[in-house]
Amino acid sequence: MFAPSEIDRIRRFHRAVTRETGVMDQSFLGRGRPLGAARVLNAIGRGTNEVAAIRDYLGLDSGLMSRLLRGLEDEGLVATSADPADARRRVVVLTPKGQAEFDAYEAISNDRAGRMIATHPNAEALIAAMDLIASALGRHAVELVETDPRSPEALYCLTEYFAELARRFERGFDVHLSKDPEATSMIAPQGGFFVAMSDGLPIGCGGLKGHWEDATPWGEVKRLWIAPSARGLGLAKRFMTRIEEAARTLGMTTLRLDTNSQLPEAVALYRRLGWTEIDRFNDDPYPDHFFEKHF
Amino acid sequence: MFAPSEIDRIRRFHRAVTRETGVMDQSFLGRGRPLGAARVLNAIGRGTNEVAAIRDYLGLDSGLMSRLLRGLEDEGLVATSADPADARRRVVVLTPKGQAEFDAYEAISNDRAGRMIATHPNAEALIAAMDLIASALGRHAVELVETDPRSPEALYCLTEYFAELARRFERGFDVHLSKDPEATSMIAPQGGFFVAMSDGLPIGCGGLKGHWEDATPWGEVKRLWIAPSARGLGLAKRFMTRIEEAARTLGMTTLRLDTNSQLPEAVALYRRLGWTEIDRFNDDPYPDHFFEKHF
DNA sequence: AAACATTTCGGACTCGAGTCAGCTAATTTT
DNA sequence: AAAATTAGCTGACTCGAGTCCGAAATGTTT
Structure with missing residues (x-):
């Protein structure tokens, strides 16, 4: 055949x-x-x-x-x-x-x-295909840069991230119902925010929010998102490594994060990276899985 | 923003x-x-x-x-x-x-x-993206060639076509339940079979089956399929024009075809091209729309 | 048969891209 | 302060790609 x-x-x-x-x-x-x-x-x-x-x-x-x-x-x-x-x-x-x-x-x-x-009648699909290929070919040249979470690149990623949550959560997603971290808590020395840049195009982000108000300060991983065209390139793992490094540098010894079972690839990622599942640590309405990591 | x-x-x-x-x-x-x-x-x-x-x-x-x-x-x-x-x-x-x-x-x-x-972890999506782009860039070089419906290129298209019907029809699709035209009825001088070739890759097909046994012989359009990566390039219309030409050359004056409302783009195409809807003219279990064109 | 057209061939040429070695000037190391 | 290193500049070179044109052989038309 x-x-x-x-x-x-x-x-x-x-x-x-x-x-x-x-x-x-x-x-x-x-x-x-x-x-x-x-x-x-x-x-x-x-x-x-x-x-x-x-x-x-x-x-x-x-x-x-x-x-x-x-x-x-x-x-x-x-x-x-x-x-x-x-x-x-x-x-x-x-x-x-x-x-x-x-x-x-x-x-x-x-x-x-x-x-x-x-x-071209279906320009959107055409451009999505181009993004996919450009990301695949240029995957060795993806840089994680630390940036202000209010920078244009960061805002672009966050908008895409929220749009995706709205699509994937059964009951949609309204960012105002979720605890939206203050931008300043994701800027050094409180925390950090990172964007993955591939030849000028932002293709993913990840934030570290510092909780310094508690007796033992800890960090929270927030807003981890990879553009659909760049999934499978191992970027999520790179973000997590980078965020852990930043946390260590800032003097944190505990990281936590929450996620949702409607994002199974995220849950699987955290398990694979050696995070341990813990009890709910906030009252955010969206997450149903909670993880922790010490170092 | x-x-x-x-x-x-x-x-x-x-x-x-x-x-x-x-x-x-x-x-x-x-x-x-x-x-x-x-x-x-x-x-x-x-x-x-x-x-x-x-x-x-x-x-x-x-x-x-x-x-x-x-x-x-x-x-x-x-x-x-x-x-x-x-x-x-x-x-x-x-x-x-x-x-x-x-x-x-x-x-x-x-x-x-x-x-x-x-x-690459998602090679299939990557290659689908490449097909889409290659078809879009090379759309001016797509050739419709007449071929035996049993040729490798034709069989490849037909396999993809049946697989797509099986995916899109609610109750699946079994080619044996449908009237499978004899290959010879889609070869000149009975009929014709055409494959769209884009730089060596078959990206679509369309057949003309001759019904010469009836008092007034007529032609039937069968197996019209365009690869997903090549949709929107106007190929379906080119196929229909080519099939009409072939029918005229063979001496037919009536063309008929059947299709299914679960393929709305097909139904819309035939309407747009000036076909008129008629009553059921066969007992094939799958189609629910029937069209005709005289010339 | 003559005139003309087509196809390939080869020589002389231009041009852009790139390498290499040696040079100068500024800066860093010893 | 001398020596070593670095950054950029320059000239001489090679090489590949491509153009232009005329020659030669073959084919077609009148």
């Missing part, structure tokens, strides 16, 4: 995007500049300003980098100057003309991307 | 696969041959044997093509000879050594693809 193998299908995918990428590169060439120079300009425009960082990001030789930079300088698109902290290093910024050129490249990209979703 | 725009997400996807493709190209270089030559070798190995066809497929200049071919010939990987039908054209075949080299490249590709699915 004929059935296209998974490998055939991956390779078909590969050919499709390779073709697409080729078309994109061609359209970049439309601005009369070689691809290498365009890439450097793009990196600078995106906020990478140290020469070494650009070189590293694009994987270029120092000689080639230098020549590309000289070329952009001759065109009047960038200006370089010595780093005040260490005059061996150089920093590069876009001139107004360079910014205009960068914007033009952005417009090309956005235009292509926009046309793609505009002409 | 921060929310990554769809365009940001598409571009993130783009960066991720570009990186992946780059890595793939690098590993191709491991066999000590420039990428251009490797691409030509690959095209030949995949069964493209006329020089002009290869050039066309890879988009190469005739001079460059000639030189790459000469290089492969010097290495003893390919042999060229004049096309017996037109001695200006040349045909290229792999030598045994060339076949071995081609196999080695295949192994590299398969290995990378295999590793990707092996290390």
Whole structure:
């Protein structure tokens, strides 16, 4: 029986995007500049300003980098100057003309991307598929960064998290009925809040809330969420490790958390990571499972 | 409120696969041959044997093509000879050594693809996402080809079709209870069977069954199915147009079809395409909607 | 048979990407 | 203060990809 193998299908995918990428590169060439120079300009425009960082990001030789930079300088698109902290290093910024050129490249990209979703009837599914693949391919480059729980990235994750709870809990979810931790209790030195960033996209979060008012202070794991497109990459475990580290650093010796049996993967995770189930320790209406860990 | 725009997400996807493709190209270089030559070798190995066809497929200049071919010939990987039908054209075949080299490249590709699915926990979803994207990007290159309903491609589509009916019908679906048309009634000159091919992958099918035994012969549309990853690309309409054409060519003036209200998108399609609902015309247990079209 | 078209071939060329070694200047280590 | 290290710059080089054009062989049309 004929059935296209998974490998055939991956390779078909590969050919499709390779073709697409080729078309994109061609359209970049439309601005009369070689691809290498365009890439450097793009990196600078995106906020990478140290020469070494650009070189590293694009994987270029120092000689080639230098020549590309000289070329952009001759065109009047960038200006370089010595780093005040260490005059061996150089920093590069876009001139107004360079910014205009960068914007033009952005417009090309956005235009292509926009046309793609505009002409596809099920753009949402298409983009979800892209997220899934981008997360899978870029899984080695996911960074957990500590951030303010009121930062845009954190708020984005929290909104998605609450929306998912509302979908998955039989009786829905209203964040106001639940104990919403004060943001300050999830900021050092009280606690911490972490967001997983994958190439600029926030794909998960996790918070540590400090309870310092009690006789023996303890920490509570809150708001652990991984984007559907990034599940299965081991991120939840990374968050838990990171949160434990933060708790230790802040001087806590006990961590607790609550969860719900309608999130079986969460319950399974905590069991697997060696947490022990305990009695209810709060009067929040949503959770029905409670865990604890000492160290 | 921060929310990554769809365009940001598409571009993130783009960066991720570009990186992946780059890595793939690098590993191709491991066999000590420039990428251009490797691409030509690959095209030949995949069964493209006329020089002009290869050039066309890879988009190469005739001079460059000639030189790459000469290089492969010097290495003893390919042999060229004049096309017996037109001695200006040349045909290229792999030598045994060339076949071995081609196999080695295949192994590299398969290995990378295999590793990707092996290390991803949800390979099935990943591949479904890839199919969706590949179909969306390659939608302009979908071909409807007439084929024997017993061909491997057709059987693959039919299997998927029946599996989907079994999932979607409340009481399941058993093909033996339904009137399974004889394959020969869906082969010219009795009828026809069509498969949509997207870069080698069958992504849909549709059959025309001829009823020549009746006083006024008529045609019946059967087995119309589009792969979930390819829905929304307008393929169903293309199939219907193609089937109508085939019916006209075979001398039919009436087409009928049956379908089920548990497939609302199908019912809507037939209405939209100007079919008129009629009374039941068979005793098949599954359908509950019947349509007709004259021309 | 002559004129014209098609297909491949090969040479001369351009261009972009990238490597390498040596250089200068700034900074850190000893 | 001398020596070692680091960051970036420069020139000379290689290599692959690709274009342009004319030659040669074959095929088609008039």
